[in-house]
Amino acid sequence: MSVEEPYIILNNVSFSYGNNLVLENLSFSVRKGEYLGIIGPNGGGKTTLTNIILGLLHPTTGTVTLFGKDRHDFKEKYRIGYVPQRVAQTDKDFPITVLEVVRTGRIARIGFLKRFSKKDKEIVDRALELAGIAKYRDTLIGDLSGGERQRVFIARALASEPDILILDEPTVGVDIAAQKTFYEFLTSLNRDHHLTILFISHDIDVISHEAKTVLCLNRNMVCHGAPEDSLNEEVLRKLYGDHVKNISHNDHNHA
Amino acid sequence: MLDIFQYDFMVRAFEAGVAIGIVAPIIGMFLVVRRYSLLADTLAHVSFAGVAIGIFLSINPILSAIVLSVVAAFGIESLRNSGRIFGESVLALFLSGSLAVAVIILSLAKGFNANLFSYLFGSISTVSLSDLWVTLGLAVVVFLGVIIFYKELFFASFDPELAEASGLPVKRLNIMIVVLAAIAIALSIRIVGVLLIGALMVIPVVSAMQYGKGFRTTLMLSVFFSLLSVILGLFASYYFNLASGGAIVVIALIFFIASLLIVKK
Numbered sequence: 168m169s170v171e172e173p174y175i176i177l178n179n180v181s182f183s184y185g186n187n188l189v190l191e192n193l194s195f196s197v198r199k200g201e202y203l204g205i206i207g208p209n210g211g212g213k214t215t216l217t218n219i220i221l222g223l224l225h226p227t228t229g230t231v232t233l234f235g236k237d238r239h240d241f242k243e244k245y246r247i248g249y250v251p252q253r254v255a256q257t258d259k260d261f262p263i264t265v266l267e268v269v270r271t272g273r274i275a276r277i278g279f280l281k282r283f284s285k286k287d288k289e290i291v292d293r294a295l296e297l298a299g300i301a302k303y304r305d306t307l308i309g310d311l312s313g314g315e316r317q318r319v320f321i322a323r324a325l326a327s328e329p330d331i332l333i334l335d336e337p338t339v340g341v342d343i344a345a346q347k348t349f350y351e352f353l354t355s356l357n358r359d360h361h362l363t364i365l366f367i368s369h370d371i372d373v374i375s376h377e378a379k380t381v382l383c384l385n386r387n388m389v390c391h392g393a394p395e396d397s398l399n400e401e402v403l404r405k406l407y408g409d410h411v412k413n414i415s416h417n418d419h420n421h422a
Numbered sequence: 423m424l425d426i427f428q429y430d431f432m433v434r435a436f437e438a439g440v441a442i443g444i445v446a447p448i449i450g451m452f453l454v455v456r457r458y459s460l461l462a463d464t465l466a467h468v469s470f471a472g473v474a475i476g477i478f479l480s481i482n483p484i485l486s487a488i489v490l491s492v493v494a495a496f497g498i499e500s501l502r503n504s505g506r507i508f509g510e511s512v513l514a515l516f517l518s519g520s521l522a523v524a525v526i527i528l529s530l531a532k533g534f535n536a537n538l539f540s541y542l543f544g545s546i547s548t549v550s551l552s553d554l555w556v557t558l559g560l561a562v563v564v565f566l567g568v569i570i571f572y573k574e575l576f577f578a579s580f581d582p583e584l585a586e587a588s589g590l591p592v593k594r595l596n597i598m599i600v601v602l603a604a605i606a607i608a609l610s611i612r613i614v615g616v617l618l619i620g621a622l623m624v625i626p627v628v629s630a631m632q633y634g635k636g637f638r639t640t641l642m643l644s645v646f647f648s649l650l651s652v653i654l655g656l657f658a659s660y661y662f663n664l665a666s667g668g669a670i671v672v673i674a675l676i677f678f679i680a681s682l683l684i685v686k687k
Contacts, residue, residue: 221587222586222587223583223586223587242589243589244587244588244589245588245589247587249584249587249588251581251583251584257581260631261455261580261637262455262631262634262635262636262637262640263580263636263637264635264636264637266636267576267636267637267638268580270573271573271576271577271580271581271584271585272588274573274574274577274585274588274590275585275588275589275590277573279571279574280570283573305636307634307635307636323584327588
């Protein structure tokens with residue numbers, strides 16, 4: 168794979184549940200170093216899109232290319248670090264420590280019939296440090312707050328040493344103060360650790376402030392580009408209907 | 423040496439009991455955390471139908487129990503995956519259905535006798551040498567199966583979606599757990615009995631979970647509670663002439679109540 172080749176390429180991807188068309192002719196790509204925010208209304212196909220990229224759903228038509236390989240031939244799924252939507256609702260009664268959760272990030276990379284090596288343990292430790300949860304390593308996941316648990320799942324994704332991080336509504340159930348630190352953390356991962364980020368949210372405010380590129384999704388692609396160029400009134404109407412006031416922030420001045 | 427170990431049948435009961443005491447809670451742990459405890463009872467009833475077939479055909483009932491419960495395990499998983507029936511209803515279907523089959527076969531075989539009672543509630547005096555070898559051999563298979571695939575089985579139990587997204591064959595791992603459960607349960611019915619094996623798989627695990635530890639520690643604690651229950655239960659069964667399954671499960675219950683009282687939440 169050449170250096171320039173995008174990590175993810177979707178070409179004319181459509182998906183329907185029965186007769187219900189959820190995604191229609193979607194084409195876009197994600198390149199190394201991008202911080203792409205995907206927004207759209209509930210039911211607009213965001214989670215379906217995530218599941219297609221993760222290989223949990225298969226597109227009805229169209230092709231998905233991951234790291235230069237057709238999705239059927241792509242085996243190194245651990246290169247995509249996934250932080251799921253339901254972090255806040257994770258089974259709190261499951262007897263599992265923070266360390267045990269984060270270690271699951273390495274399992275697919277290590278492979279069957281092999282044990283955790285010293286190197287694996289170091290990578291897990293580093294992920295715990297990076298996410299700022301090293302002090303909770305022996306705490307049960309159910310005893311943490313929503314924001315802390317969120318970081319555990321990020322650390323889990325980081326432990327697989329991903330090339331791209333996909334986050335699906337990651338701040339649901341996380342309090343406002345913790346959300347702010349969380350977004351700063353994501354930005355630093357993208358800026359300082361050159362991690363490619365794909366961030367999915369219904370919160371237009373957040374996406375327009377945090378992401379470098381934005382993709383608006385309401386069954387088909389409504390916009391794609393820099394947030395300041397893309398999020399105009401016309402686009403918002405297509406996403407959320409006429410009753411939405413202009414809530415895009417024309418005055419934002421993020422880096 | 424205690425006089426209890428002068429009897430070969432008691433030595434065999436202890437050997438088989440220890441094997442079951444280790445394997446049952448290990449499988450039970452994976453079922454409990456998946457909210458799938460009822461599978462143990464379902465497979466136990468299927469095993470009972472297997473025992474009935476064994477009695478009817480005059481073959482070793484443990485072998486026929488193992489074969490039938492493994493077949494049922496595949497059936498349960500594929501029906502669940504088909505999405506045509508609720509997972510819970512699939513279990514109810516197999517549980518009552520296999521009991522019905524067992525009753526019919528037993529009445530054809532005129533097999534309602536004391537021997538049957540021992541399969542229902544467990545008996546220590548009936549573990550034959552061939553039972554012992556089958557039990558030990560397959561207990562080792564189940565144990566090694568879990569040890570070898572521990573990290574994958576653990577991940578698939580904790581978060582199947584994440585496990586699948588990272589490339590693990592979650593469906594196959596699920597089938598593996600269910601098949602291992604089927605084997606472990608069929609093995610255990612000699613000592614613990616059809617009606618009580620579910621308890622030995624679940625009670626030590628929920629006792630261990632009271633202590634608020636991680637997965638691995640909880641797993642080891644549950645094996646500890648289970649082994650202690652089996653050993654003390656077998657002693658009680660011998661000295662007070664009790665059905666072994668009942669004695670083992672009552673002791674496991676005592677550990678559970680003690681755990682509830684010791685650990686205040």
